[in-house]
Amino acid sequence: MRFSRFVSILATAVALGLSHAPAALADDAADTALAATEAAMNKAKTLYFDYEAKTAESGRPDKTVGINVWMKGEKRLAEFTAPADLKGTKVLILSPTEMYVYLPSFGKVRRIASHTSDQSAFGMAFSQEDLATQKYGSYTPAVSSSSGKEVKLTLTPRSGQTTSYAKIEMTITKDKNVPSELKYYNTEGKLVKTETRTGYSCDGDVCTPGTLKMVDHTRNLTTTLTRKKVKVNEAINDDTFSKRNLEK
DSSP states (O other): OOHHHHHHHHOOOOOOOOOSSOOOOOOHHHHHHHHHHHHHHTOOSEEEEEEEEEEEETTSOOEEEEEEEEEETTEEEEEEEESTTTTTOEEEEEETTEEEEEETTTTEEEEEOGGGTTSBSTTOSSBHHHHHOOOOTTEEEEEEEEOSSEEEEEEEEOTTOOOSOSEEEEEEETTTTEEEEEEEEOTTSOEEEEEEEEOOEEETTEEEOSEEEEEETTTTEEEEEEEEEEEESOOOOGGGGSHHHHTO
């Protein structure tokens, strides 16, 4: 894969602001629900996942890739294990604004411009930001509905914040305080992506989804991440998340 092709896949971002929907107002119930969800999503000190990612696009054959992911705090390292043309490709995320990629065909580490992180990652429906986001501090939450089993929040950008989405509708299960569905909207109020997270299993108080499915409605593109293996709170050396390690 040429580096220019990789950059075009990640593309350019757009500064977003809500224009066609009423602004959400913060309230105590919404803040409490979102805080509990963020806490549940970030309980593990470290996580390791072995995923199979299948992407289906109308009129094209399905594509399947293997991805190993290591997580520690905000840091993420993803390594592609299959197919052959992607094997050995690595993406390192040190923060929302500091990301790097290693492409074996180039043999060099390149920095990913932060303004491209909201675009498709390697042809998948997920973007780098979608895969990395564990906190939603840039958004103001409001409760849109609540039942015995779930609560639905509407998230809109806080004043002065530049976000990849103009609105997110998040459904949270009350038993585990984890997201089961997220709907992402653009500035025109159009639904652009729908993500579902199912098959949760728990290791102690750390619960992770067995399947993550993202539908990109703008491209008739669907990517399903199926968890094959997970390791919770096993030691991961800090050097794993270094630029030097990308080239190993």
